[in-house]
Amino acid sequence: MDLKKKLFEEIKAVESLSTLSFAKSHSIPHQDVVGALKSLEMVADGFLKTEISQSHSLELTSFGCNLIDNGKSPEFALFKRVEGLQGGVHRKILQDEGLFESFNYAKMLGWVDMDQNQNVISKKEVEEDICLLTLQKLAIDPNLKPSSLILNILLRRKALKKITTKYFIVQKGPNFKFNLKEQVTELTEDMIKRGIWKDLSFKKYNFIGGAVSGGHLHPLLKVRAQYREKFLEMGFTEMPTNQFVESSFWNFDALFQPQKHPARDAHDTFFLADPAYCSKLPEDYMQRVKQTHESGGGTGSLGYRCKWSEEEARKNLLRTHTTAVTARMLKNAADMHPFRPVKYFSIDRVFRNETTDSTHLAEFHQVEGVIVDYNLSLGDLIGILHSFFLKLGIASLRFKPAYNPYTEPSMEIFSYHAGLKKWVEVGNSGMFRPEMLEPMGLPSDVRAIAWGLSLERPAMIMYGIDNIRDLVGHKVDLKFIRETPICSI
Ligand code: PHE
Numbered sequence: 001m002d003l004k005k006k007l008f009e010e011i012k013a014v015e016s017l018s019t020l021s022f023a024k025s026h027s028i029p030h031q032d033v034v035g036a037l038k039s040l041e042m043v044a045d046g047f048l049k050t051e052i053s054q055s056h057s058l059e060l061t062s063f064g065c066n067l068i069d070n071g072k073s074p075e076f077a078l079f080k081r082v083e084g085l086q087g088g089v090h091r092k093i094l095q096d097e098g099l100f101e102s103f104n105y106a107k108m109l110g111w112v113d114m115d116q117n118q119n120v121i122s123k124k125e126v127e128e129d130i131c132l133l134t135l136q137k138l139a140i141d142p143n144l145k146p147s148s149l150i151l152n153i154l155l156r157r158k159a160l161k162k163i164t165t166k167y168f169i170v171q172k173g174p175n176f177k178f179n180l181k182e183q184v185t186e187l188t189e190d191m192i193k194r195g196i197w198k199d200l201s202f203k204k205y206n207f208i209g210g211a212v213s214g215g216h217l218h219p220l221l222k223v224r225a226q227y228r229e230k231f232l233e234m235g236f237t238e239m240p241t242n243q244f245v246e247s248s249f250w251n252f253d254a255l256f257q258p259q260k261h262p263a264r265d266a267h268d269t270f271f272l273a274d275p276a277y278c279s280k281l282p283e284d285y286m287q288r289v290k291q292t293h294e295s296g297g298g299t300g301s302l303g304y305r306c307k308w309s310e311e312e313a314r315k316n317l318l319r320t321h322t323t324a325v326t327a328r329m330l331k332n333a334a335d336m337h338p339f340r341p342v343k344y345f346s347i348d349r350v351f352r353n354e355t356t357d358s359t360h361l362a363e364f365h366q367v368e369g370v371i372v373d374y375n376l377s378l379g380d381l382i383g384i385l386h387s388f389f390l391k392l393g394i395a396s397l398r399f400k401p402a403y404n405p406y407t408e409p410s411m412e413i414f415s416y417h418a419g420l421k422k423w424v425e426v427g428n429s430g431m432f433r434p435e436m437l438e439p440m441g442l443p444s445d446v447r448a449i450a451w452g453l454s455l456e457r458p459a460m461i462m463y464g465i466d467n468i469r470d471l472v473g474h475k476v477d478l479k480f481i482r483e484t485p486i487c488s489i
Contacts, residue, residue: 003028004036008180011040011048011170020055020167030167037168042204043183046175050168057142057163058151064135064159073131074102075153079111079122088114088121105131105153135159219484220365220471223459224347227367230391231345236369239325241348247278249313251324253289254331255406256435258304259312263320270353270362272316281314285331288439289313299438318351322366323406323452327436330448333372334440341373347455358467365455376447378409381429385413385451389426392458398423408433413451417461427453 006026011017019037023030041048060068067073072080078099082089091114094100103120106112111126131154134146138160146154154160183203184191191197217225228238252264263269291297293308319325325346333342351363371384382399389397399411407430414423429451437448456468463484469475 003032004039005180007033007036008040011172011176012178016169016171018053018167018169020165030165034168037170042206043180043201044175044177044204046173048176049171049173051171053167053169055165055167057165058138058144058160059142059163060135060139061158061161063157064154065139067132067159068135068139071132073129073135074099075106075109075111075131076126076129078102078106078120079126082112082120083122083126085122088119091118091120094120105157108149108153131157131159213482216482218481219463220455220459222484223462224365224455227347227455228345230388231369233391234343234388236343236345239322239329239344239346241322241325241346243325244318244349244351245272245316246319246324247281247313248315248317249278249281249286249289250327251317251319251321253293253308253313254327254436254440255323256292256433257405258293259309260304260306261405264312266353268353269320270318270351272318275316277311277314278316279314282331285439285441286310286313292435292439296435297439299434301433301435303435320352321350321452322346322348322368323450326368326370326450330370330372330432330437330442331440334437334442339443339446341371343369343371345369358469359457359460361456361468361472364472366452367455368450368452370448370450372442372446372448374443374445374447376431376449378431378449381411381431381449381451384449385427385429388451389413389415394426399429402428402430404428404430406433406436407431407450413453419461426458427451 007022010022019033020030022028023033037048037050041050078094081094081097081099091100091103094103100120103112103114107114109130111123112120113123114120130150134144134150134154137144138146145151151160155162181201184200185203187197187202191200231238248264252261253259257263288297290308290310292299292301292303294303295305296303325348326344329342329344333339345368347365347367349363350366354360354362356362369384369388371380385399386397389395394415396416398414398416400414402410402412404410410428410430412425413427413429415426416422417424429449432448432450434444437446438444442448456471460466460468460471463471465471470477470480
């Protein structure tokens with residue numbers, strides 16, 4: 001008979017049953033009995049009435065077992081050492097002999113005491129080693145109840161330990177049935193066809209666990225999704241920005257950024273140690289870039305009029321701006337024959353070796369847009385910036401002349417912040433220089449207008465965060481990530 005059935009039969013027969021004594025009388029592990037009980041409880045609501053209870057028993061520790069093997073408790077050994085000796089034995093001597101540690105217990109038993117001179121003396125006649133005897137008896141019958149003094153001593157001695165066992169008292173519930181049908185776990189086609197399902201008893205579902213929470217987009221990625229949508233609505237194509245490691249060539253040289261520029265310093269840029277250099281660069285194009293840097297290379301510019309180093313250009317780094325990707329994409333556009341106008345955007349991560357503070361991190365996101373077409377002008381740039389920012393809900397813009405090594409003219413973009421009641425910088429923009437476009441091989445009447453902004457800054461404003469570390473990094477509160485709604489731009 002299986003355990004569940006056995007338990008059921010017993011519950012049927014008696015008024016009330018303890019799982020512990022059931023386990024003992026059938027020599028079954030108590031845990032298995034509890035398992036069978038749980039599955040009987042599932043038969044129906046109110047099938048059984050159970051109540052949890054506890055029982056305490058005593059168990060000998062390995063120290064307790066050793067005492068039995070030694071045939072003497074330390075207390076008794078101490079007593080025997082000083083028994084009947086005139087003036088007792090001095091505490092120091094007992095300490096040296098390793099007998100003194102049981103003094104307190106032997107004293108509690110009333111066997112010994114200490115005089116003013118710290119001599120331990122015996123107090124009375126002791127015939128039997130009651131500690132040892134108790135342990136021996138408990139080894140045979142763990143249910144024995146020793147006197148509280150002895151129990152206390154043996155527990156404090158760590159010769160014994162108390163074991164608490166949780167068990168159940170089981171009685172028949174209001175919906176108890178004397179006839180236990182085998183429970184069916186699966187409803188089959190056959191049961192339905194033959195109509196036998198009506199008479200079957202089905203096992204109840206046991207739903208465990210709480211609600212499962214799905215994944216959550218980081219607020220920054222929610223803002224990114226919104227920017228992406230605006231660009232796509234305006235007919236822009238996303239650039240592939242999955243390459244964080246770039247060569248200095250694409251990050252700086254292709255953009256006509258001089259090799260002596262302070263941004264190319266290790267204080268501002270993270271250079272790679274391994275591999276330190278990039279092995280693949282387009283040879284012809286690189287030669288044209290070199291000439292443009294050194295002498296203008298026929299663009300009408302004078303260039304920087306100093307030696308251009310290929311080794312410097314091959315240095316690998318973590319891209320400092322997404323304009324490195326823009327440079328690659330413009331070169332690809334130039335390689336297409338015939339040339340066709342393009343509109344590209346990107347939103348991805350860039351890296352700068354900066355001191356971090358509440359508004360700066362060493363890595364952040366840039367939003368970048370670029371349009372390449374015949375005869376574009378600064379007016380086109382201003383116009384597109386107006387329509388782009390209008391889509392973001394920003395109606396008034398101001399521009400301030402600025403400097404970028406790769407754009408001329410260049411403009412910083414400001415918008416009026418009603419909350420802060422002042423004009424705040426929202427981006428940077430410009431027309432790419434001929435020194436950048438011509439070596440790529442773009443037709444000479446093709447112009448490129450571009451702009452860039454950070455993703456974190458507007459996200460912080462939108463979510464009302466004033467410390468960037470609350471938005472990005474390991475200190476971010478996960479509850480905030482889980483609960484931030486999509487923030488509409
Ligand atoms: N690359 C610039 C920056 O890092 C942004 C920019 C992009 C400026 C395109 C002009 C044109 O700030």
